[in-house]
Amino acid sequence: MNHLLSIAELDRSGIERIVTQAARFAEVSDREIKKVPALRGRMVLNLFYEASTRTRSSFELAAKRLSADVVNFAASGSSVEKGESLKDTVLTLSAHKPDAIVLRTPWAGAAELVGRWCSAAIVNAGDGQHEHPTQALLDVYTLRERLGGLDGASIWIVGDVAHSRVARSNIIAFQLMGAKVTLAGPPTLIPRGIEELGCEVRYTLDELDGADVVYALRMQRERMSEMWVPSLREYASWYQINGRRLSPRQLLMHPGPVNRGVELSGDVVDSPQALITAQVEAGVVVRMAVLYELLAGTREPGSTPGRSKITGTAALSGGRLA
């Protein structure tokens, strides 16, 4: 595999290899000079068809800490608004010969499609409501740092599962790592058939105290217009994670950005149980590990970068993620 398109393409050892690599990079973040020359001379293109601040900047930071050159291409204000197709945009940008394209689009499967059109390594930074694999990797990393491992852990993913690419990647990743996953949310936002991924489904939080980790999803205000839920007020009263529902031994996660007062109450966001900031920190090191695996093979960080064997398909297949 030359790309990171989906968590479903990885196995447990592939996930472990990436988060272990990420742990090595975490040391870099604590240095005075937060940079290694591993990807010097390599080019990473951030191609974003959706507004994203944290994911894009996290990838940008990760690439820069590896000394790669970064080009950001946002679809708004670009040729895309003039009607250029995804394929034409990708072919045009490919003329600059990026080594990796980090792609965020509102369409499922778009990352895989782009992978067929160009020779760069593709990192899926979110394809519609399908997957967001680096989010799942950073969440596994965060939990492993805190718990040591996920084996046997009970993780509840709460909220708008239907529209969440984070949920889909995390259901797969958490289960691969040995956790038991329960989905909870209003029936309108739990897609029919999702339990076939191996998780359980609950429509109330009555049994939430059995969870070791509560992973709350963002409740987007635009869902109101299509009447997925009757009101945010009622949603919050049934599904908000707050001090009353969250017990002190449970960990709280959220992919951000948080709607305070909707899916999370302010007090739990600021509590020591919340790993939300740790997740953001993990984002950079995990994305460093992903870019490093794809572009530099399995060599140690800090070794001589960017020469000889890391060009061409041979080097890319040496950088297999699975």
Added chain:
Amino acid sequence: MMAARALVHGPQQPAELLFRDVHVLDPREPIDARHDVRIRGGEIAELAPPETLERLEAEELVEGQGRLRLLPAFFDPHVHLRTPGQEHKEDLETGTRAAAAGGYGAVLAMPNTDPVLDSAPLLRSLRDAAAREARVSVGFLAAITRGLAGEQLTEMAELAQEGALGFTDDGRPVESAGMLLKALQYQRLCGGVLALHEEDPTLSRGGSMHEGALSAALGIRGIPTVAESTMVARDAALAGYESGRVHFQHLSCTASVEAVADAKARGWRVSAEVTPHHLLLTEQDVRGLDTRMKMHPPLARETDRQALIAGLRDGTIDCVATDHAPHARDEKEVPFERAPMGTTGLETAFAALHTGLVLGGVLELGLLVERMTAGAGLFELPIARITPGVGANLALVDLDAEWVAGEHGWESRSENCCFAGRRLTGRVLMTVAAGGIAYRERACSVVAA
């Protein structure tokens, strides 16, 4: 009402042909035996025991060697020829060439063109164009509502007089029950079948594939099967109430087949069609998000596929229709959720169904041929027959020939075929439509006059 209800086709030379020792199969005669068949002046002149007819001068000779099958040419009540307005996808000439290559002698074109076929002058100009360009016979269905907008009826009587063979808003449902009831009432004046694309948009909106475990896993908005089946049941009841005649297009799920069976049991005047792709593929074929697998209605579960096959066998579903829906390459080379709905089907329908159902032991060849020709009768048109004295509408096929769909390109202007790349068994070698040779496969050995 007297209407100019004829199919039209382009200029063609009446065929002079001798099929020597071909295995003739016409389920309606019924014939299932080796014969010599003479075509003179575009008509079936003679059937005789094999190797008994001598080739006349000016006749082409086709040697069947007792092996090649001569079938009545197929009839497709549901194709999109994209003319006018979308000729970059298909036109009357390329679309009917694709039909001929698939063994079809006649097709009915859908009115969801640009502009929509909703007025008599446009229908007249299309029929004139077909009389110049069409390789096989073409009939036109006109829109039920103006611009397919669902708000005003078209001038159905005038359209019928101009030659509309029926009415449909295909591509869209007639969302308003009240509107459909008025169309059914008007049908008493103008005749013509109302062909219905059944979909409740409040259930299907935003969906790109069948709603189920796979759509949940892929994060793609699903279309529940009840979006179709509830509308089939509703419109069957409306047809029953008005004693009207409706035809349900491209059924895709168990519940719809049950709704049609129920309507037929009540004596309501309904008929139904099913596509080769719904008979052969399921949502599992969508897993790779190949946009050629994106169609309306979406490919459903294996249990639905089995119900459709059973419905086609027992006659609940009357005929096969391809819903041939060409789209340009760049329109389909986009992310799945952005891609237009539809697959081409004319060139692969017989071979795919022969491979999947006949060789799969699920459907007898005779029954497949019956269902691939029956559509004409549903629209009050003569069904192709192999009997002396009728115009020749024939498909010569080699049931043993293996080929890979699309390997030598397509006759259609578009290549978005869901069966592309699949190895199929059974190949159309020659098609005679309205008495003229409409298609001849390159490898088809013909002894010229």
